[in-house]
Amino acid sequence: MDFREIIAEGELGVWLEAAQAIADNHEVRVLKQPETCIVMLQATDSVGFTPFYLGEVLITEAVVEINGTAGYGFVLEDDPQRALCMAVLEAALAAGVSETETVRRLVAEEAGRIAERQRMENGLVAATRVEFAIMEG
Amino acid sequence: MGYVAVTGGTAAILRADELVHYYRVRGGSTPLEVRQIRDQQRLAVDKVMGEGSLYAPTIAALALKQAEGDSIEASFILRAYRATQPRRYASLAIDCCRMQVIRRISGAFQDIPGGQILGPTRDYTQRLVDFSLLEERESIVREFLDRARIETAGKALPDSFPKIVSLLRREGLLEDPEEGDRTLRDITRESLGFPYPRSAKLQSLARGETGAMMALAYSSIRGYGDIHPYLGELRVGYVPMYIRHPARPEPVYVGKVLVTEAEIIAQYAEGEKGTVPKLSLGYGLCFGHNELKAISMGILDRAMRSKSACKAPAEDEEFVLYHIDGIEASGFVAHWKLPHYVTFQSTLDRLRRSQALKEESKDAESQGD
16 A cells, blocks of 8 residues: 555544654654645546546645655645645655654554455445346246 | 626625525524535535536535535535636546446446446435434444444455456457547636547536536437447446656655546447448546436537437537536526616617517508508
8 A cells, every 4th residue: 555545544643643753853844834736637538548637636735854855745635734744754754763663653553454444345345246137038 | 789787785795695694504403514514415525526627525515515505506616616726736647447446337238357346326226215314313323334344344346347348349349449639638728619629528528517418418318319328337436646746756646536437338330331330439437426427428428429410419519518517507597697787678678669660660551551
């Protein structure tokens, strides 16, 4: 699972606590405050494989720096806290701060929870698998 | 004559706005939480996102609350919000083969690789009022969720499902993609003339209003057209979205977006003499879970490519694309509520003058007799 997917899907409270712990011990420079912006979403049709724009997607982006290493936060919707957490955690891991192991463990734990939820929902969906029989005559 | 504007009325307009607020809350019930709308009115939220052309579930839910459930008004609010936001990125093309599927069916084939997955659907249920929902409480919901978790243990879903149309294509049953303008255009940034490039057609359809698209698609399948569609495949699910960012060499994951995709198989391509008859396709894709819209889009996409000499309305690209945008259509229809006093007065003046002239000519005729 992509690191960003884990932060996006994981429990915000976990990330807030982890990011706060890093901010307490290291200088986190916010290079770009969380800001909303729009991504134009591109798709491809299956008739002629023509690229086209499906519509736009609201996201929040943020950039921070820890010990000269940048971290980027990109999340769906207007979600400044999560974007900032993602940026802080990415910068912290890339900078190899002392909390690296803790952050890795939290990320792995959340990844496990997300996968478990996904398995559960996949199970609900899989239970709707159908095989219709054609009626005779 | 042109439209003559009016002025004034500010105090009444402000009070009318307050009165809207009053009517929204006068029942005295607990104010709706936006999260409740987002979670429990998900199909309404999805419709608003598709028609507002902005994927932003919370803002769409808020717009629905503000608009008292009027989906066109809510999509208008969403599209206005979109205009306040800077567009900084264009995504890489999403790949619906990588969709995390919650529903995937075919109306054309009984056996499909990966199987038919009904997913969350009301298709095979009776539309009876569920009176038990009158008494739905948090404890009942919690019990239901706990039970669902236990019952699903052990059932797995494939990571991806093959596209049914690619199987048809491999067998040589599908017509080859048409030549034509395949450039990626953006109708929100440039004004295009008809015929639209294919990318612009699909973009217009993707932001169209569900009801308008359904009505036009319905007209086509009822007989005002010659498409005879089958639903090759319908899938609903989440697709990952990636962007390119100058600071990162690899594509950057931004999130997963819920979409509905429909592939419509039309009967033989209208064959020209000497060509091998083949099936043709129509393509539908829209934000959120909105099956009627995706299917209607697929039908209209195919119908608009009709080579018939005598085109039905749903086969006329200009007719279809000019009339499916809910915000444009509702704006134009609703604008007749605004004061047209001077223009109508002018119409009355002309009518009275015409009547007077008619009377005068009648008098002259009778005197001549």
